[in-house]
Amino acid sequence: MRRKASLILLALAVFFTALSPLLRWYAFPRLAKIPANQYQDMVLEAKNATLLDYGTMQAKTVPKVTIVQTLKGNVEAAKKIDRTAGRDVVVWDGLSYVQGPDGKMVSSIPERYIFDAHTQDPVHATGEMVDGDPVKRDGIEFKWPFLTQKRDYEYFDAQTRTTNPIHYKGTQNFRGVKVYYFEQTIPWTKVPFPKTMPVKGITPESVAKTGTTRWYTTIRKFWVEPVTGAPVYGEEIHKEELRGGTLLGGRAKVTAFAGDVKMREDYIKHTVALVKSNRTLVLLMVSYLPWGFLSLGLLLLALSLYLEARSRRPGDPAPTEVQEPEPVTA
Amino acid sequence: MRALIAAATGLVLAFALVLTITAMGSPMGKTSPKPLLTTVPAHP
Incomplete structure (x- = not known):
């Protein structure tokens, strides 16, 4: 079960980590x-x-x-x-x-x-x-x-x-x-x-x-x-x-x-408000989301590795080994 | 091997998502019916 979860987390980690540069350098210039x-x-x-x-x-x-x-x-x-x-x-x-x-x-x-x-x-x-x-x-x-x-x-x-x-x-x-x-x-x-x-x-x-x-x-x-x-x-x-x-x-x-x-003063206020709002949208694509996705990707990777390591801990009950019968000598 | 498949799946999904979004683009819309102004507007 742990191993399955760690694999899903690994896929998500790679997904978000890859999304970070793709969004900044591929999607942003096109969108x-x-x-x-x-x-x-x-x-x-x-x-x-x-x-x-x-x-x-x-x-x-x-x-x-x-x-x-x-x-x-x-x-x-x-x-x-x-x-x-x-x-x-x-x-x-x-x-x-x-x-x-x-x-x-x-x-x-x-x-x-x-x-x-x-x-x-x-x-x-x-x-x-x-x-x-x-x-x-x-x-x-x-x-x-x-x-x-x-x-x-x-x-x-x-x-x-x-x-x-x-x-x-x-x-x-x-x-x-x-x-x-x-x-x-x-x-x-x-x-x-x-x-x-x-x-x-x-x-x-x-x-x-x-x-x-x-x-x-x-x-x-x-x-x-x-x-x-x-x-x-x-x-x-x-x-x-x-x-x-x-x-x-x-x-x-x-x-x-x-x-x-x-x-004119009212146009200055209007322009400043508009630019502030548009600035947030652009920053979302060039900074907030790429850094957020990268951090999330690294976090998920760490979690995945942790789960994987726990699933292999020696303290855990070892799987039952099937002993091969020794050859019988007459 | 399973770890490799999981990582490749994540990578492919990321590419697919970004390529789809950029390929869709955004609609151009229509030209505004508002005129080029020859009077001073009272406010923006």
């Missing part, structure tokens, strides 16, 4: 992924910002500029690309909608971001774009990979349509969450005008005819929770200028927008 149908919105605000009044072409300080950013997973598009790319992809259709203090639209920039659901590496397919312009991302955008490392990453900038390094600048604590702080500086760069302009009748083409150009610089800051790779907070010190041309009435440049863009 952890961004859902294709994810929908999320984010509100950012720039208080006491400088904004260009396109009516007077004068920059003025306004109490608040609001940026509403929506990301919506396009499942149908993802399925199509899945088939050709041969891997799980996520297609995010996004919109960055900027609203002035009067509630009127300042700019509205759509984009499509296609990436690997597991690694967050960019995937190139038809439809990848920013504001209608085809682009080719060579880095991440919006989200870092699961198990983010303490190193620089390549990050795509939608305004310049270029990919540049975003530097790891240290580990911090953000509202009780351990985060990696990343920072990227985009130097003054000439960028295209948005396709949708805030004043009716003005188009990027009509502005281009005046010779006026649009320039942009930003310092982008992200506080990223490393287990999930999700930013819990973000800030941008963002400046835009119009330079040259007849539109400015002889001035060399005018500020189109300048402000310190920060996440």
Whole structure:
């Protein structure tokens, strides 16, 4: 009976011990992924910002500029690309909608971001774009990979349509969450005008005819929770200028927008709570369960060996030996 | 010999479980009917 129990325990010990590395290094990279149908919105605000009044072409300080950013997973598009790319992809259709203090639209920039659901590496397919312009991302955008490392990453900038390094600048604590702080500086760069302009009748083409150009610089800051790779907070010190041309009435440049863009408080709280919950799920797969299974496996192995040893103890009644009859000699 | 069979059974079951779970994957779901926002939401 003991021997049978020890064999069952041995099988269970091997089962749980094998499950530990299989879960961490085989199952986790295949199961952890961004859902294709994810929908999320984010509100950012720039208080006491400088904004260009396109009516007077004068920059003025306004109490608040609001940026509403929506990301919506396009499942149908993802399925199509899945088939050709041969891997799980996520297609995010996004919109960055900027609203002035009067509630009127300042700019509205759509984009499509296609990436690997597991690694967050960019995937190139038809439809990848920013504001209608085809682009080719060579880095991440919006989200870092699961198990983010303490190193620089390549990050795509939608305004310049270029990919540049975003530097790891240290580990911090953000509202009780351990985060990696990343920072990227985009130097003054000439960028295209948005396709949708805030004043009716003005188009990027009509502005281009005046010779006026649009320039942009930003310092982008992200506080990223490393287990999930999700930013819990973000800030941008963002400046835009119009330079040259007849539109400015002889001035060399005018500020189109300048402000310190920060996440709205209620969205910070919501994001922190969401990331904390997702963090537990990821930790379950990369740490809690693998270590738990390994410990359980070793415990069961010890128990199995103990039972096996007891079943062979010399003190136990020995099985009755059948004595062979001695040969009879006459 | 019986110990070897027991250990092999445990190993095979572990592989079978993990391979089954990963092969099943998760459904992709449907695209959300919610629009890309052009108004400021009151709350998350």
